Amino acid sequence: MIKQKILLLLLFIIITACGNTTYTHHFKKGRMIDFSQGKWLLNHPFTNHNPRHIDDLAAKHFERFLGDSLSRITKMENGNVIAAHLPFDPSPEQxxxxxxxTGHDFLINVQSHLGRNEMGSFAHAPAMGSTVKTNGASSKIRIYNLxxxxxxxxxxxxxxxxxxKSEGDKNWDYVNSAQTIAVKSLKRL
Structure with a gap:
């Protein structure tokens, strides 16, 4: 019984691990941020998929650092009006x-973009020839001093x-979907 549970746990870990995904991180500016001061405003997410999930995910992770110092623009009374005037790359005037x-000191913008999503969770061989399939996504966080x-x-x-995958390949490869890659890339930031 214990061996079966251990085997199931190992199988689960293998399946949910990397999913044949390679992640590339880039820090353009401000690798270390001091979150101990000021009031922080989380803008609405800029995404081409499930904005509510991305907003909830970003809020959950930023609340660990910021606690009560974080406000979500999507939860503010006048949030939709303010958000309508704040693009992902706002001007100093905006x-x-x-x-x-808002009376806040800092703005957090989160972007999550699904790219290609050519495979399901398990990649299989084509009937003839060879094929290369790709799933991909990217996430970006920008923080501004208001x-x-x-x-x-x-x-x-x-x-x-x-x-x-090539014809005759009998193995099935586990692959992360573009949605899973987007969420995991955002969590890594």
Whole structure:
């Protein structure tokens, strides 16, 4: 009985591990941020899939560092009006207007983009020839100082799962979907 549970646990770990995905991280600016000061505003997510899930995920992880210092623009009374004027790459004037409207010190913008999603969870061989299939997604976080209107941090992660399958290959490869890659890349940031 114990051996069966251990085998099931190992199988689960293998299946949910990397999923043939390679992640690339890039820190453009501000690798170390001091989250101990000020009021932080999490903007609505910029995404081409499930914005509510991305908003909840980002809030959950930032709340671990910021606690009560974090506000979500999606939960504010006038949040939709403010968010409508804040693109992912806002101007210094837009940032200062957000400071006046919200009273916050910093803005967090989260972007999550699904790229290719050519495979399901298990890649299998084609009937003839060979094929390369790719699932991919990227995430980016930018943090702005609302007092100065400048970006103080930008980090990004790109995840790609690529599988080459040839005719006659009887193995099934576990592959992360683009949605899973997007969530995992955001968690890594």
């Amino acid at each position: 940032l200062k207007a957000a400071r006046v409207a 007092h100065t209107g400048e970006m103080i941090s930008e980090t990004s992660t790109t995840g790609v799962a690529e599988v080459l």
